[in-house]
Amino acid sequence: MSVFTKVSHPELLDFLQQYPVGEVIGFQGIGEGVENTNYFVDTDDGRWVLTLFERLNYDDLPFFLGLMEHLAAHGFPSAAPLHTNDGKNLVTLNGKPAAMVRRLVGQSVLFPNLEQARATGGVLGQLHRVAATFKGGADNARGTAWRLQTAQELMPHLAEDARALIASELDAQKALALDALPQGIVHADLFRDNVLFVDDRLTGVIDFYYACRDSLLYDLAITVNDWCFDTHGQLNRARSDAMIAAYIAERQPTAAEAQAWRLVLRAAALRFYLSRLQDWVHPRAGGLVHVKDPDAYRRILEYHRSDVLPLG
Structure with missing residues (x-):
């Protein structure tokens, strides 16, 4: 914004x-x-x-x-x-x-508590249920093909360690078929600044301009990565447990989703690592432009590559 x-x-x-x-x-x-x-x-x-x-x-x-x-x-x-x-x-x-x-009432939160994380997991599950009856559809403009193309374009501008990480992750992602997992309308950008609260009461979800038809689990992974990690790539496990449990109360993931969860978390982290690198390498002109640190998502990606966050 x-x-x-x-x-x-x-x-x-x-x-x-x-x-x-x-x-x-x-x-x-x-x-x-x-x-x-x-x-x-x-x-x-x-x-x-x-x-x-x-x-x-x-x-x-x-x-x-x-x-x-x-x-x-x-x-x-x-x-x-x-x-x-x-x-x-x-x-x-x-x-x-x-x-x-x-304009909806409420404000976004920078440091969410457990109740706010729980409410966000629940509202994401609600979104997936309610949007199931919406007849429109749109492809994910920043899906697998975008990740491959963007990585290739960025490689000459990156340090050797970043190039090696991205190449390794793209190779690992070949084992993930997001389109084989349950699909539906997803928000695809449910970051903390896109959810509004009055105290602990969730009052609004905003900025649907990345919404598309994609893997429902991928939407949960995007949300967990933003809400449950700090800028140093450290997981708040209590927060992630609360969010995931509230989502599952609204929509139960399948066995195939549970098996794919770790790679889906990594795909979601890679997507925002690449988009932030793109904005860093090719900054856009504007009167008030906020370019976010790509290394925050590099650290989240590295966490998922070395550890497992259970789904439920």
Whole structure:
């Protein structure tokens, strides 16, 4: 949620005329994340999040916005996109696709406690159940093929030890067939900054713009890797036990998933190690751009290569 495309106050006022949101009270850019431009917008009719999509195109976006509407309509704590006065949920601002959603209450947590980890595991299982009735679909743009291509492109820019680690892991991943595991709509980016709380009460899940149809277990692995490891690659076992148990209470993994779990955790760690390396090697321009440390995910990957985290 960095700011790549600046929006002036007059541009915002002109843009908001197409929405039934009342008069503007204030707005500010959100300087977190790395993919889209986001602004908080306050009006006399509510609080909103305005997103300008920097990488996704118009053809991709109906899936994401439709998924959010589906989830919200079925009681899942997702913000539904706001429609314009003529019924559109996707418009244009400063040459970029743009959408408005109502801002959910709550804040993300940097150091989650056991109750918050447990609530997140449960809401992920709920997401997988509720999204099963959504008719749309999209391939994972950062799946196996992306990992292979990105690794190949990055190799000349990396130190020898990083190259050796990535090559070894890609070789090991040949034994993993994610598409043979149970599939469904996944969030694919359920990091701590994408879950909102009021105290220990989970109030919202945001940023569905990596959502796709993929392995359900892979989604759990992504979530565990972010929520249950510190920046030094050390596992908080109590937190991971709480999260996994709450997920299993919503959806029981299969025997094949249990067998594949360790490699799935490694695939999830490799995906974010590579994407952070990509942003590090090829930084993107923007007014407020936050580039995250790739070594945090290198350490998580190395943990999974040397130790086993049980699934349940």
